Amino acid sequence: RICLTGVIVLLFAVTVDGRVGDSSESSYCTETKECFLFDLVCAGKDYEVRFKISNTSTWVFLTATFFLFFNLRKKKEYFEFPKILLKNGLIFFLKIIDMTAPVIIKVNDSASMWQSSVYALSFLLPSNYQANPPKPTDPSVYFTDTPDMKVYVKSYGGYMMSVVARSQAQSLKTSLDNVQATYETEYYYNVGYNSPMKIMNRHNEAWYIVKGEPVCPKTE
Structure with missing residues (x-):
């Protein structure tokens, strides 16, 4: 899992378009009750295009400094990562938020895997908190809107x-x-659907945001 080497610098919630649904609706979400669902635009041999739309969903975003590499010997410590954060004063996150899938990590395309950098991690709020998210207890926690996106x-x-x-x-x-597709080149997303305890049949994804009209891949 992720090996932390720095300190938390920001936590906030953000509103994006998409929908929260039962994990039974997605073959990827096997360890959580709820999952972020998507509309499939097209799929082929090399990649697929998804449209993040339907209704509003709220995420908790965390910005932290760490090396982006995984230490399998410290699975337990990483699995406790959200709880560790909350012990540092962000108690609302520990008390009320159940784990959902996926966890998304925004990565600067120029970031080195061998040097510590600031990464944005996002966690989806469960459906029972979507309409009325918990009031942040930290002044650095706030809400913001982002546009629809295809990935x-x-x-x-x-x-x-x-x-x-x-x-x-x-x-x-x-x-x-x-x-010759056009896409956001400054950053991409690492997306994980599983806890570190799951050994087999894990599912991960790489995302690039579409710019302009998406180019569908060749069908298999």
């Missing part, structure tokens, strides 16, 4: 270790360049 997605298994995640993102990038 290019590449799925892969195993653990989301940085070297693997980086190579999968690069593979997606190559596929998009091959079809």
